[in-house]
Amino acid sequence: MIDFWLAAGLLLLVALSFLLIPILRSRRAQLEEDRTALNVALYQERVAELQVQREEGVLDAAQMDAGRAEAARELLADTEGVAAPRVSRLGKPAPLLAAVLVPVLGLGLYLHFGASDKVELTREFSQAPQSMEEMTRRLERAVAAQPDSAEALYFLGRTYMTQDRPADAAKIFERTVNLAGRQPELLGQWAQAQYFADGKKWSDKVQALTDQALKADPKEVTSLGLLGIAAFEGQRYQEAIDYWNRLLEQLPPEDQSRVALQGGIIRATEKLVASGGKVAEAPAAKPAALLKVRVDLAAELKAKVQPGDSVFIFARATSGPPAPLAAKRLTVADLPATVELGDADAMMPQLKLSNFPEVQLVARISRAGQPTAGEWIGRSQPLASSTTAPQTLTIDSPDK
Structure with missing residues (x-):
């Protein structure tokens, strides 16, 4: 300074x-x-x-x-x-x-x-904090200086949770959601903080938050873990086992929390058996989705495109995140062409075709090579992700 x-x-x-x-x-x-x-x-x-x-x-x-x-x-x-x-x-x-x-x-x-406070914060964050309390003070000052920064709010909420301050964390996560939108991860963090702030009492508010998070992302890890904890605390051991098994599938092999999660599943199993219950068999895994689609160009557009123009073919959920679930890239010169879109083409591991019951097929021509914006587009009607019959998709409309 x-x-x-x-x-x-x-x-x-x-x-x-x-x-x-x-x-x-x-x-x-x-x-x-x-x-x-x-x-x-x-x-x-x-x-x-x-x-x-x-x-x-x-x-x-x-x-x-x-x-x-x-x-x-x-x-x-x-x-x-x-x-x-x-x-x-x-x-x-x-x-x-x-x-x-x-x-x-x-x-x-x-x-x-001016922004003298932000200059001072930048200087402070360039140095490693000496304690968690110092990090918390820095984040609180960052939020005060930039109240519209969803990123600063998110990190402050996570810090409050590590300090066993769930009530403060719940307020911060609520502000984060209001700024950044109702994203599944943020909803899960808010629900978890609210649950512990209420003394581990399940409420309609927490239920609504977890329901919305899992509807948008069925594999949202915080919500799955929280539902497992609530089920275990409520002595609904089979539900706890199911939620934690779903969570376990999402964690990478090297994740250190896998050991604690497996221990929780073992304890829930023991309590279920001790109470005279029987562990239900895990449901069979869903078969991998695979859609076959033939993409062609409308006759009236063939004179308006160039052979080197990019063609993006993708499937997206009709009710869920806007990000493509699977995508392929061709050029106009390749059309007509038949492609396959499946779980192996997922843009992100947690966003697979088989995780969403209904999808829409889209083909877009982009002269600039941008998958999110182009000149011409073709869309299919909603169809089940388990569809096996070949589909036909024609690019015939301006991309608006």
Whole structure:
């Protein structure tokens, strides 16, 4: 921060120089003008003395003319090189007043509209925090400085959860959702914080949050883990086992939480058996989805496209995230073409065709090579992701 204020001070000095230098020059010009006036007064006094001496008969006419010429030469020698005085329209007080007001107003405007707090935060975040409390303070200051930053709010909420402050975390996650939208991960985090803030009591609010999160993303990990905890606490051990098994499928093999999760499944199984129940067999895995689609170009568009234009063919859920579930890329020169879209073409592991019951097929021509925007498009009617019959898709409409 010291470097910032030093730089600001240097810039201020440069600005003041444009005001102070003309004032100093005007003072020098004033001194030269005063010296010229003095020389003129001395010349006039010398001429008056010569005139008195001429009237008294001390000097004759020739001597008086010679003395006057000598005095004139001395006056010219003293005033030679002196520039003509410049008249300032503003006067001297105006530049001096501006020299005082510029730094004062500049500092006041910066403190009001500037971002000194953000500069200080940037400097602090460039250094590793010494404790969790220090990290929390930094995040709280970041949220205060940038109240519309969903990212800062999210990290602050996660930090509150690690500090066992679920009530504060729930409020922060609610603000994050209001800013960033009702994304599945944010809804899951909000539901988890609210559940622990309510003393591990399940509520309609928490149920609604988890339902919405899993509807948008059936594999949202926080919601699955939370539902498993709530089911275990409510002695619904089979539900806990089912939720935790679904969660276990989403975790990578190296994830350290797998051990604790497997331990929870074992405890739930033991309690279920001890209460006289029987563990239900896991449902058979859904068969991998595979859609076959033949893509062609409408006859009236063939003269309006170029062979090298990109063609993006993808399937997306009719009710769910807008991101493509599976995609392929061709060119206009490849059309007509038959492609297969399946789970192996998933853009993200958690977004597979088989996870969504109904999808829509889309083919887009983009001269710029952008999958999200183009010139021409074709769309199918909604169809089941388990459809095995070949589909036909024609690109025939402007992409609006």
